[in-house]
């Protein structure tokens with residue numbers, strides 16, 4: 001594939017992990033369409049890419065809304081042509097979808113503010129976490145994957161999580177969504193194999209971003225109990241850094257290096273998944 005034929009669509013490209021991926025792809029000669037809701041975040045990444053001599057456009061998009069993704073598709077086609085790579089990175093959790101208890105507490109039945117359990121969560125917020133993560137992966141795959149199937153080449157890379165393998169406490173909606181992404185990755189890989197389109201996922205362990213910092217650190221900068229529990233189950237005893245996902249990304253998107261790999265979910269997690277913590 002020549003450089004002008006390499007067109008990547010990266011959703012969540014204004015975020016911690018996928019901004020790193022987008023910059024790396026642009027450095028390899030991909031024309032990169034940066035998708036996310038906040039244009040400010042995307043434009044900062046676009047500027048980095050352009051300053052380094054690369055090509056990028058920012059397209060404000062809500063990945064959970066088919067109309068919005070179709071509008072982004074029109075822009076990408078007119079600026080860069082058909083995509084050859086889609087990275088479904090948009091997603092994440094919302095504080096209001098988290099419980100503050102790891103198990104049932106009778107006080108949650110009284111709707112007291114002090115205990116936020118499953119029974120006093122807001123179902124609309126719960127559902128929006130499912131929508132953004134799951135339909136936010138399905139819809140771009142539906143819209144941009146169609147070009148790949150028509151051209152008989154392409155690659156889709158989804159972002160799963162440690163929650164894709166086993167549920168983590170407090171984050172029921174997010175865990176359900178990320179398990180769905182793993183299942184959908186396998187399903188779509190099998191479905192699109194005859195079309196020459198490979199579909200895989202990376203499952204990052206724990207990487208700090210704006211939201212997770214609030215969960216991992218107390219106001220005085222010390223680690224929360226949750227962060228300490230994560231570290232005690234992470235043999236490498238640290239959080240990951242976004243550049244540590246790039247090698248896995250580049251392997252999975254390479255038809256030369258990973259041409260026979262489809263439907264796999266690769267953990268990059270400092271050993272979290274391998275460790276029982278005992």
Ligand SMILES: NC(=O)c1ccc[n+]([C@@H]2O[C@H](COP(=O)([O-])OP(=O)(O)OC[C@H]3O[C@@H](n4cnc5c(N)ncnc54)[C@H](OP(=O)(O)O)[C@@H]3O)[C@@H](O)[C@H]2O)c1
Nearest residue numbers: 012014015016017036037038062063090091092206207209
């Ligand atoms: N950080 C971790 O430890 C970790 C671990 C496992 C998996 N992951 C997954 O990796 C991906 C990237 O995570 P990250 O740490 O880089 O998070 P992040 O910094 O919060 O980035 C996520 C990006 O997704 C965008 N986004 C959210 N909802 C969207 C929507 N409806 N439409 C379009 N864009 C949307 C956000 O931008 P806007 O708000 O401007 O739209 C944001 O820039 C996520 O799917 C996350 O679940 C992260």
